[in-house]
Amino acid sequence: MDGLSQEVKEQVKETLDFRLGFIDFARVHFISALHGSGVGNLFESVREAYDSSTRRVGTSMLTRIMTMAVEDHQPPLVRGRRVKLKYAHAGGYNPPIVVIHGNQVKDLPDSYKRYLMNYFRKSLDVMGSPIRIQFKEGENPYANKRNTLTPTQMRKRKRLMKHIKKSK
Structure with a gap:
């Protein structure tokens, strides 16, 4: 970004932030190919990004x-x-x-x-x-199982169904 005023640099940074909003975790660095300035800060950010991405957390x-x-x-x-x-x-x-x-x-x-x-x-x-x-x-252990009634439950259900049919 050789030869750009501070205002233009800020405008470029705002445009980058707007267009690349989905990578808000990355830092923006202005470097100069002509003078070689800003490269030292770039390697600090690379080291920090590597340390962040390889850190072990329990x-x-x-x-x-x-x-x-x-x-x-x-x-x-x-x-x-x-x-x-x-x-x-x-x-x-x-x-x-x-x-x-x-x-x-x-x-x-x-x-x-x-x-x-x-x-x-x-x-x-x-x-x-x-x-x-x-x-x-997790999977539901009862998801595909039908409930099978015991003989006592079957008798009770039969008796209940008779009662319901009589009342109609």
Whole structure:
């Protein structure tokens, strides 16, 4: 950005922030190919991004951050029921992946997913690296099983059905 005034640099930075809003975790550096200025700051940011993306974080810390995020802002209702986030653990590094387990997490709105991603980024102080969040939910062990009635329940049902048919 050789030969540009400070006003033009600010305008370019605002335009970049507007057009590249989806990568708000990255820093913008102005470097000069002519003079070689600004390159030293670039390598500091590269080192910080690498350290952020390879940092190991334990399950207890991630779960604690998740519960703080839920306490600050409850997940919205999905089909009349509150989504329960149970625990979080690391799913990988470089970039950091946070796996969150809970009920009905597949139905969480994108706005709440972005909120969680930004909350984790702020709490873990991750700079220059994206954070991916994956959601997993447990399977219902009774989902495809029919309830088989015992002989006592069958007799009771038969007696009840007779009573209902007589009253009609």
